[in-house]
Amino acid sequence: MGLDLGIVMSKIGNFSTSDHTSVVSMNLFVALLCACIVIGHLLEENRWMNESITALAIGLGTGVIILLTTGGKSSHLLVFSEDLFFIYLLPPIIFNAGFQVKKKQFFRNFMTIMLFGAVGTLISFGIISFGVIRLFDKMDVGSLDIGDYLAIGAIFSATDSVCTLQVLNQDETPLLYSLVFGEGVVNDATSVVLFNAIQSFDLSNINLAIALQFVGNFLYLFIASTALGVLAGLLSAYIIKKLYFGRHSTDREVALMILMAYFSYMLAELFYLSAILTVFFCGIVMSHYTWHNVTENSRVTTKHAFATLSFVAEIFIFLYVGMDALDIEKWRVVSSSPGESVGITSILLGLILLGRAAFVYPLSFLSNLSKKSPYEKIDIKQQVTIWWAGLMRGAVSMALAYNKFTRAGHTQLRANAIMITSTISVVLFSTVVFGLMTKPLVRLLLPSPRGLPRMVSSEPSSPKSLSVPLLGNGQDSLTDLNNGQTMPKPTSLRMLLTTPTHTVHHYWRKFDDAFMRPVFGGRGFVPFVPGSPMEQSVPGSPTVQSVHAW
16 A cells, blocks of 8 residues: 555656646746747837747747757757647637738739739649659658658748738838738648648549549638638627627627637638638638627727737747757757758758749739739839748748658658758748848838828728728729829729729629628628617717728
C-alpha cells in the first residue's frame, strides 16, 4: 500500500511539474505578445517596420535565447500544430477580413479580384509545380512523388495577405491596398482548396478521368464553401432579427454573432469544405444583414471584438513562426548539406517571383481591356507594386507544409526535413526582405500617392467605414469632378456593355431591397423598437443614413 501511495505521489509530482512548466511557457508567450504590441506601436512611425516583422524578429531573438538556455535542445515555448493554426488562429483573421470589407467596392470589382485571386493562383500553382518537378529531380532532395510536387505548388502559391496589408498603407495607396486585400483572401482560399483536393486524390497515375474529377472536386469545394458561408450568415441575421435579443441583453447578441461565425467555420471543416471561404463570406453577409439588426452597443462591441481577435491572432502567428524557425530538430537533418538547402530555397524563391509575374501582368492587361476610364486601369507602376507586394509567404504556407511533410516525422525522412526548413527559409526571407523593401518601392514608383484619384464613397457606415475606392472606382458619381457639371445617367444597355459588374450590382441592390432585407433585416428594414438600432435613425436625427448599404 505504501509502495502504491509512493507511485501515486510521484506521478502527481510529475503532473504538477508539467503543469507548472506549461504555465511558465504561457506566461512568457503572453509577455512576448505584449512586447510585440508595445514595440510595434513605438515603431509605427517607421514605415519600414510593421507588426509582422517585429513579431518575427522578437520570435527569432527569443528562439536564440531558448536554444542557449536549453543547450540546443529546443527553441520554442509551444509545440506548433496545424490544428492550432487552422482551428483557433486563422478563423478570426479571415472572418474579420470579410466583416470589415467594403462590400460595394469588393463586389463591383469582383471579376478583377477573382482574376488575380483564383485564376492567378492557378497560374502560379502550375508554374511552381512544373518548376519543382523539373528542377528537384536533378537534386538529391529525397523521395518525393507527383502528389508532393503538386502540394509544393499549392503551398507556395499562398501569399501572405496579413503581412502585405500591414506593409501597404490604406490612406496612401488605396487602389493597391484594396486589390491586394481582395486577392489575398481569395488566394488563401484557392490555395487551401487546391491543397485539400491534391491530398484527396491519388495522383501517381494521372489520366483524363482523374484530371476531370480533380477539377470537378475543386469547383465543388469552391461553390459549396461559399454557399455554406452565405447560409450561415443569413441564418444568424434571421434569428437575431426575429428574436431581437437586444431588448433584453446585448451580451446574447454579441455571443450569438461570435458563435455563429465560428460555427460556420467548423461546419465547413466537418464537411471537408474550404473553411476559409466559408467564414469569409459569412463575415460579409453578417456585416450586411446581422450587424444592422443588433443594438448600437452590440455594433460597437462586435466591431472591436472581431478586430482585436484578428490582431492578436496575427501577432501570435508571426511570433511563433519566428521561434519555430530555429527548431534544432529540423535543421539537424539538413545540416550535412547546407549548400543544397540554400539551393532549394533559392529555386523556390525564383519560382515564386516568376509565378507571380506570369499572372499579374497578363491579367492586369485583360482587366484593363474592360475598363473605359483611365482612373480604373492599373498602370505599369501599380502592376509592379502589386507583383512585389504579393511575393511574401507566411503562416498559411507554414501550416500547409507542416500538414504535408510532418505526418511521417520530419526527423526521420530527409525529404520532409528539407521541405520544412526550405519553407521556413522562404517565409523568413520573403517576409523580412520583401516586406522591408515594399514601402520604399511604393514611394519610388508612386512618389505622390495623395495625387491618386480619391472619390467619396456613397456607402453609409459599415463595420469599417473608410471611404476608399477599390481600384479607383467612381461609377457612382454622376458629377464630373473636373468641371462640376452633372452627367446624364447611362442606360442599362450601355451600363451592361461597358461596366457589367456595376450593372449586376445595380440589379442586386433592387433584389436585395425587395426580397432579402425584408426577411433578413439590414439597414432600413429593422423595426423601430426602443433601444433598437433604428432608435438613432429617427427623422431629424443627425445619424439618419440611406438604406442602400451596398
